[in-house]
Amino acid sequence: MNPVLLILMMIGIGALIGGLTNSLAIKMLFRPYRAIHIGNYRLPFTPGLIPKRQKELAQQLGKMVVNHLLTPEGIRRKLTHSTFKTQMTTWAKDEVHTMLKKEDTLKEVLEKFHIEVTSTSIHKHVSHWVEHRYDSVMNEYREKTIEELLTPALRERADHGVDQAAAHIQASIEAYFRSSEGKEKVAALIDNYLDNQGFFGNMISSFMGPDGLTERIYPLILKYVSDREMKDWLETMLHAEKDKLLTKRVAWFEDYIGRETIGSKLGEAVAHTLPVDQWMAKTVEEWTSPYEEKILDTFVPAAVDQISELLSSKVESMMTQLRLSEIVQEEVEAFQVDRLEEMVLGISRREFKMITYLGALLGGMIGLLQATIVLFFG
Numbered sequence: 001m002n003p004v005l006l007i008l009m010m011i012g013i014g015a016l017i018g019g020l021t022n023s024l025a026i027k028m029l030f031r032p033y034r035a036i037h038i039g040n041y042r043l044p045f046t047p048g049l050i051p052k053r054q055k056e057l058a059q060q061l062g063k064m065v066v067n068h069l070l071t072p073e074g075i076r077r078k079l080t081h082s083t084f085k086t087q088m089t090t091w092a093k094d095e096v097h098t099m100l101k102k103e104d105t106l107k108e109v110l111e112k113f114h115i116e117v118t119s120t121s122i123h124k125h126v127s128h129w130v131e132h133r134y135d136s137v138m139n140e141y142r143e144k145t146i147e148e149l150l151t152p153a154l155r156e157r158a159d160h161g162v163d164q165a166a167a168h169i170q171a172s173i174e175a176y177f178r179s180s181e182g183k184e185k186v187a188a189l190i191d192n193y194l195d196n197q198g199f200f201g202n203m204i205s206s207f208m209g210p211d212g213l214t215e216r217i218y219p220l221i222l223k224y225v226s227d228r229e230m231k232d233w234l235e236t237m238l239h240a241e242k243d244k245l246l247t248k249r250v251a252w253f254e255d256y257i258g259r260e261t262i263g264s265k266l267g268e269a270v271a272h273t274l275p276v277d278q279w280m281a282k283t284v285e286e287w288t289s290p291y292e293e294k295i296l297d298t299f300v301p302a303a304v305d306q307i308s309e310l311l312s313s314k315v316e317s318m319m320t321q322l323r324l325s326e327i328v329q330e331e332v333e334a335f336q337v338d339r340l341e342e343m344v345l346g347i348s349r350r351e352f353k354m355i356t357y358l359g360a361l362l363g364g365m366i367g368l369l370q371a372t373i374v375l376f377f378g
Contacts, residue, residue: 003375010371011364018363023356030341051337058332062325070324072315079312089304093296100288100295107280119276126274127267134263142254147246162242166234174225177218186218 029049036046050057078084102109110117141149150158176182224230254262288295311318345352 006375007368007371010367010374012367013363014367014370015360015364018366019356019360021363022359026352026355030337030344033337048337050340054335054337055333058329061332062327062329065328066319066325070319072319075315075319076312079308079315085304085308088308089301092300092304096300097292097296100285100292102284105281105283106287109284117280119280122274122276123271127264127271130267130270131263134266135259138250138254138259142251143249145247145249146253149250150246158242158246159239162238163235166231166238169234170225170231173230174222177222177225183218186221 027048028045030051031048032046033051034047036043104112107117147155177186
């Protein structure tokens with residue numbers, strides 16, 4: 001045989017065998033996807049390497065991700081890094097700003113979270129809360145006297161209030177008696193008194209006349225009700241009554257009025273003073289607009305810092321609870337081999353072609369070497 005033809009033929013056969021061998025080896029990484037059986041006999045090298053070892057690969061990938069890729073230390077560094085915090089703060093500000101500008105009313109927001117709130121239910125809860133708080137607070141003060149609860153400043157104000165009340169009562173009495181109604185009342189009282197005195201009353205009435213006695217007594221009454229003595233008497237009487245009340249225990253006043261009555265009426269009064277319907281009709285923007293700047297510039301950055309610190313301190317427990325290795329293992333086990341093959345070939349197709357060409361080159365070189373040996377020894 002022509003030596004040149006022999007050499008070319010040997011090189012071609014070697015290159016073909018080398019290229020086909022490498023190409024087949026690459027294909028056998030993925031194919032066949034399932035085992036091929038002839039009767040009870042399973043053909044060797046079926047399924048391919050990756051489908052056959054997919055479960056083991058999934059276990060190793062799960063361990064690798066947890067032990068070397070998504071480690072607690074790496075996640076903690078990421079969470080506490082200043083750049084990450086800045087990015088999170090910017091994102092949080094944008095999200096919070098969007099929420100604060102919503103036109104939804106408070107009632108609509110609560111309904112979105114399936115929280116049913118009505119003015120009746122709020123009034124009821126507030127009333128019950130106030131009633132409960134009243135009872136718990138009063139347990140501490142029931143056995144104390146009013147005087148024990150008053151501070152010196154309040155005691156001074158109480159004394160001053162009594163003096164003002166005495167002056168007001170005197171002024172009211174004086175104003176009444178100086179009015180035409182008061183004068184008529186005095187005259188009626190005198191007439192009634194004289195009528196009830198029989199002969200003696202008739203004698204005085206006929207002697208002085210009904211108007212004459214009134215004209216004599218009326219100025220005396222006016223003088224008495226406007227006199228300093230009247231004011232002193234009122235102040236003395238009111239201060240005495242005040243001192244009696246101050247020595248009584250709080251429980252006495254409570255029992256006098258009724259504990260349940262005080263608690264329920266106080267709760268109802270507080271509840272009905274709350275403008276619940278107006279609150280529920282306000283939009284989120286109306287509620288938050290006075291505090292928007294403070295929320296965005298102070299609260300959000302502080303919240304991001306606190307959340308980052310909290311998450312970084314709980315990374316180990318969170319990763320343990322999440323069981324990342326099991327998640328990765330389950331995902332890899334469920335991954336379709338044909339999709340994996342498509343992904344790998346899509347990324348490394350050029351490199352696999354070069355491996356095939358390299359096999360053909362090595363096969364051709366081996367064929368050249370074989371041809372040289374045959375010619376040398378032939």
